[in-house]
Amino acid sequence: MTVEVFERQGVKYAEVIRADIRVDITRFFSPPESSFQFGLLAHQAGFFEAPHYHKPFQREIADLQQMFVMQRGVVVIELYTDDGEFFQAIELRTGDAIVLIHGVHALRVVEDFQAISVKQGPFLGTENDKINVEAKKK
Incomplete structure (x- = not known):
């Protein structure tokens, strides 16, 4: 098994790792x-990684990506093109993870849910975080 990739016209919009995907190594x-970076860490019992930190490195990031790791419930992530044209619905359940890479997205809650959300910072406040897009009919 591998990651599910959702693309449209050569542009990658999202990747999903399902809860049942297993890897032997990271x-x-x-x-x-x-x-x-989006992936799975995997090591055999007894593995030890020496204490460490990551080298400081100045990065310039022009795109803001977001990741959800589903802890409980069911949601549907809807993907849209930059101009608001719907093209994909992705159902996520407990243990599934998605990284939203490009484009417009919406979240529809099917069953009460909780997810870990991770995205690049700094957070600039609610008023500066989102731009609503007029969605075209599905």
């Missing part, structure tokens, strides 16, 4: 140049 699905 595997990242994002290309190395991506501003947001």
Whole structure:
């Protein structure tokens, strides 16, 4: 099994790792140049990684990506093109994870849910975080 990739006209909009995907060794699905790395960490019992920190490195990030890791419930993530044309609905359940890479998205809650949300900072406040897009009919 591998990550599910959702593309339209050569543009990657999202990647999903389903809860039942298993890997034997650590595997990242994002290309190395991506501003947001998405993958699975896996090691055998007894593995030890020495205490460490990550080297400071100035990065310039022009795209804001977001990741959800579903802890409970069911949601549907709707993907839209930049001009608001709907093209994909993705159902997520407990244990599934998605990274939203490009484009417009909406979230529809099917069953009460909770998810871990991760995105690049800094957070600029609610009024500066989102731009609503007029969606075209599905």
